[in-house]
Amino acid sequence: xxxxxxxxxxxxxxxxxxxxxxxxxxxxxxxxxxxxxxxxxxxxxxxxxxxxxxxxxxxxxxxxxxxxxxxxxxxxxxxxxxxxxxxxxxxxxxxxxxxxxxxxxxxxxxxxxxxxxxxxxxxxxxxxxxxxxxxxxxxxxxxxxxxxxxxxxxxxxxxxxxxxxxxxxxxxxxxxxxxxxxxxxxxxxxxxxxxxxxxxxxxxxxxxxxxxxxxxxxxxxxxxxxxxxxxxxxxxxxxxxxxxxxxxxxxxxxxxxxxxxxxxxxxxxxxxxxxxxxxxxxxxxxxxxxxxxxxxxxxxxxxxxxxxxxxxxxxxxxxxxxxxxxxxxxxxxxxxxxxxxxxxxxxxxxxxxxxxxxxxxxxxxxxx
Ligand code: B12
Ligand code: SF4
Ligand code: SF4
Numbered sequence: 001x002x003x004x005x006x007x008x009x010x011x012x013x014x015x016x017x018x019x020x021x022x023x024x025x026x027x028x029x030x031x032x033x034x035x036x037x038x039x040x041x042x043x044x045x046x047x048x049x050x051x052x053x054x055x056x057x058x059x060x061x062x063x064x065x066x067x068x069x070x071x072x073x074x075x076x077x078x079x080x081x082x083x084x085x086x087x088x089x090x091x092x093x094x095x096x097x098x099x100x101x102x103x104x105x106x107x108x109x110x111x112x113x114x115x116x117x118x119x120x121x122x123x124x125x126x127x128x129x130x131x132x133x134x135x136x137x138x139x140x141x142x143x144x145x146x147x148x149x150x151x152x153x154x155x156x157x158x159x160x161x162x163x164x165x166x167x168x169x170x171x172x173x174x175x176x177x178x179x180x181x182x183x184x185x186x187x188x189x190x191x192x193x194x195x196x197x198x199x200x201x202x203x204x205x206x207x208x209x210x211x212x213x214x215x216x217x218x219x220x221x222x223x224x225x226x227x228x229x230x231x232x233x234x235x236x237x238x239x240x241x242x243x244x245x246x247x248x249x250x251x252x253x254x255x256x257x258x259x260x261x262x263x264x265x266x267x268x269x270x271x272x273x274x275x276x277x278x279x280x281x282x283x284x285x286x287x288x289x290x291x292x293x294x295x296x297x298x299x300x301x302x303x304x305x306x307x308x309x310x311x312x313x314x315x316x317x318x319x320x321x322x323x324x325x326x327x328x329x330x331x332x333x334x335x336x337x338x339x340x341x342x343x344x345x346x347x348x349x350x351x352x353x354x355x356x357x358x359x360x361x362x363x364x365x366x367x368x
Contacts, residue, residue, distance in 0.1 A: 010183075106266070133180075
């Protein structure tokens with residue numbers, strides 16, 4: 001058993017190691033999901049707010065001990081992905097599609113996991129007793145925001161994101177569950193006050209109550225998680241989003257002065273436009289930031305795999321991205337998209353075809 005001064009110095013050393021590995025925040029929570037959050041999660045599931053995300057129904061969500069028997073602490077970390085590019089609400093070009101900010105560069109799952117593995121290695125060198133550890137980033141059934149709040153990394157805000165008073169909310173979180181008993185942090189207080197900007201700005205009215213998101217109305221859910229047809233009544237609300245949505249964070253006053261990352265992995269990717277962009281001579285550079293819809297619609301499957309290699313966008317899959325692009329083109333009402341949409345309307349995939357036909361009807365109906 002460690003003495004109290006050893007516990008305190010171990011925590012400080014862990015935080016220093018986390019910072020040197022590129023993490024922007026690091027705090028310690030008890031190894032138990034707070035009861036209030038577990039109840040809210042069960043209520044959320046009961047209302048069917050998770051929709052098609054069946055992975056959200058895994059019962060271990062409420063029980064950290066099932067994930068790591070003997071766990072005593074959770075080391076929570078956050079990494080900022082914000083870069084100095086305009087917000088989605090500042091870019092209104094209907095000819096371009098919005099990929100959400102976290103998805104402009106590399107997929108964070110691998111890079112966070114690798115950093116967390118290095119952090120575990122570093123802790124093994126400084127801890128005076130053996131311990132078990134398990135790394136989690138997004139995919140494990142954990143209420144990550146609830147744990148991060150308990151670790152003092154921020155408050156769960158009305159838009160349901162975790163916000164830190166100095167860092168804003170443009171960050172991703174990960175955890176190390178451990179059998180080590182570490183000095184705990186205090187949960188962060190709520191700073192939303194009377195503000196309701198995110199609730200008012202959400203185009204699909206997905207924030208049904210402060211802190212409660214009906215995912216089945218969220219643009220992020222439709223464009224990333226839904227694998228088949230997007231119900232027609234929800235297509236107009238998607239606007240020009242082709243992967244995820246940033247609006248409820250864009251409007252948040254706590255993000256006004258949010259810091260930027262210096263990490264290359266989160267910077268937007270650039271591509272050379274052209275029919276075969278890998279072999280044709282360099283033409284106009286395009287990027288994952290505010291990408292031209294026509295260019296996205298022109299990608300073949302091989303090009304999609306090449307351009308979005310190790311990118312979060314891969315989660316939507318090729319057919320899902322084309323579906324989203326067709327919806328965004330339809331919503332734009334831009335007539336010059338008709339030739340691209342006619343190509344997509346001949347696509348062998350019936351889902352892509354149907355969304356392109358819908359978009360053509362939508363643009364044509366604007367004639368009268
Ligand atoms: C499923 C999921 C989604 C779903 C559902 C989102 C949701 N709000 O549940 C969809 C696809 C819509 C989604 C979207 C996004 N996601 Co997501 N997602 C997840 C995932 C895998 C699970 C979230 C979850 O447990 N939901 C269940 C609900 C019940 O939990 P909750 O929303 O956190 O609710 C808590 C509070 O709101 C509170 N609460 C509930 N009811 C009430 C009622 C009252 C009155 C009060 C006061 C509180 C309260 O208690 C709940 C439990 O703690 C997590 C990773 C993980 N394993 O945690 C990432 C995660 C939450 N997502 C993340 C990100 C980045 C996003 C997007 C920004 C991506 C994008 N740009 O499109 C958007 C943001 C949308 C938003 N406003 O939340 C990050 C969030 C980082 C942060 N700073 O908060 C996470 C943590 C991934 C990560 N490892 O970094 N996501
Ligand atoms: S991510 Fe977009 S659609 Fe989802 S709750 Fe926020 S503003 Fe609404
Ligand atoms: S916009 Fe306002 S209410 Fe919404 S999360 Fe930010 S501070 Fe809270």
